[in-house]
Amino acid sequence: MLKTDADAADIGSVEFFKRAKARLNFDVPEGLTDASIIPVTGDAGNDRMIQIVAQERPIRPAAVLIGIVEHEQPTVLLTQRSAHLxxxxxxxxxxxxxxxxxxASPLDAALREAEEEIGLDRSFVEPIGYLDLYATGFGFRILPTLARVKPxxxxxxxxxxxxxxxxVPLAFLMDPANHQLHSKEFRGMERSYYAMPFAERYIWGATAGILRVLYERIVLT
Incomplete structure (x- = not known):
């Protein structure tokens, strides 16, 4: 969870997508719907929290779209959720x-949600593959779909x-110097989480955690 490479942020767009296509696929992990399979994060406190949550509440399968917009300098498409949710x-x-x-699939769910939430037409989206399954303290099992998005x-x-x-520029989010590691207590256990503040935006929790996984899977060699 704490692996870093200060030079990794220099990866270019072509190399990023080349690695992504070589390392990702569309195999759906059993842990997405099987509560007995606990996704491992590498943080003992976080893993224990996920185990406890899986025993106490039904898991909630979810999918998100990590849309990399292919500008000359690629960006990641993000949203700010409404305050009343x-x-x-x-x-x-x-x-x-x-x-x-x-x-039909987690991919279909991610594309549908992107259309419903922000009106992103799926004709602009080239899916590349699923990232690692990400579990949260709210019982969600999130399967992130990485995709190239045409401007x-x-x-x-x-x-x-x-x-x-x-x-947000992909280079900023893939630079480990911008990955702040914070911690908080969960039922007497210390668990860590990532934060990646950008301008006035505070990116943290599951979103920052998934971005960190993206860094470790694609950028960090």
């Missing part, structure tokens, strides 16, 4: 949400779900 109100997140029974799209924000959509 029950889960993670006002937080920075990826487009995405719970996987519905009618979704030129027009967004239509669904204000019932998100307040805004914005882009």
């Amino acid at each position: 029950n889960d993670h109100a006002g937080q920075i997140s990826f487009p995405g949400g719970k996987i519905d029974p009618t979704d 030129g799209f027009n967004l239509k924000i669904n204000e019932n779900e998100v307040e805004s959509a914005f882009e």
